[in-house]
Amino acid sequence: MDLPSKTHRTWQDIVTGKKTFQLKFLASKILLGRLTRSVSENPSPDNIKACVDQLYAVFEKNAKIPTVQEDITTIFG
């Protein structure tokens, strides 16, 4: 499936920890370990946006990888 845009609310919910998912793609898991910590320490809109940008870039640039496709389905249905 296509990757929903960065403005999709779920990206923000992931980095803020409001929604959690069991993901498979290693890079996004390692990155989210750091981003969720960063947002919990600094929940400012600017930091949340920066974290969404980073997470989105990982999904966008790796969208052809099978586990990323699975993760997109897991997150967005």
Added chain:
Amino acid sequence: MKQNICSIADVTRMIGSGRTLLLAGDEDALRQLPKGDWIAGTIPYFISSEKGGMVSQELICATDISEAVAGVEIVNYDQNSLARVYSEGPAHGFSFIIIPATSKTHLSFALNAPNYKDFGVRPLIGWISGVHLNDLGKKTPKVFNGRTGEVLEEGALVMQATLPENKVAEIGIVNLFEQGDGDILTFTSDDFAATDVMVSGEKRSFAKYIVENKLDTKLPLVADYYGALVNISFQEVNEAEGVVKFYAPVFSGIRYKHAKVVPDYVKTFEERLCSECSIESDRVLFSCNCILNYLYSELEGKKTDPFVGPVTFGEIAYQLLNQTLVYLEISDF
């Protein structure tokens, strides 16, 4: 799997016939190789498909990636320029990195890679080169640039591999360690050493805590990164000086726990592969495992099929890992 343990003569022939190779071997063996499309790191410990865990200062572990890639570039980085390693990775492919253990670049990468620009945007896999344990303090870990003939003990070598259009690269890890049932441990700074630890919010001497709680330091600290378990291995506990040293840095704010015991590495490894992984060995291009797993789990003579490859002083799957097997899969899409 394209990883084999080869003689110097065999590797020389492969280089001569234009193969693109990722190599691991003792320094003296690697110095005998001609120039060509290869990079290498020093280490004499391997896992082979025939003998399992083994040590040899004459043989070389060769990963032939010629058939998998459409082209490669070899790039030297230093501790500062390495911050571009993710950004400069091939748009469609992977970057393979080797860094000498204890070099400034190793330490800098370990501490700073998670904050490098474009972390995780492109695959980065590799390992930390080392020496025979009898040569610790006598020889230095090194990396070799096969194209230029350079031998470096400071810096990092990266082979940037572009894949054919219909192929995709993915990095995986096999970590047998899980968080135990003990205290949640946090640290106040990013560092390879710690004097204090926060135990459920209370500041304690970490060295004393380890001694008092009889923690087995062969078992790592384990952090849960959104489901990915990341180890920090103990190097030394100096109770007199009150310092605990690690083989990778702990990071402030991350919640660590001491690992559960793994009673039989090979048995647990096989069970893990059966239960969690859907690994097809012909898709695995490269793998390596940690020298601490080799030593503590006594892997000499034992097999970890389908994974073979060098036994390393640190593993890299996007960032530095400890006591973890890392692998690179190439598949069609």
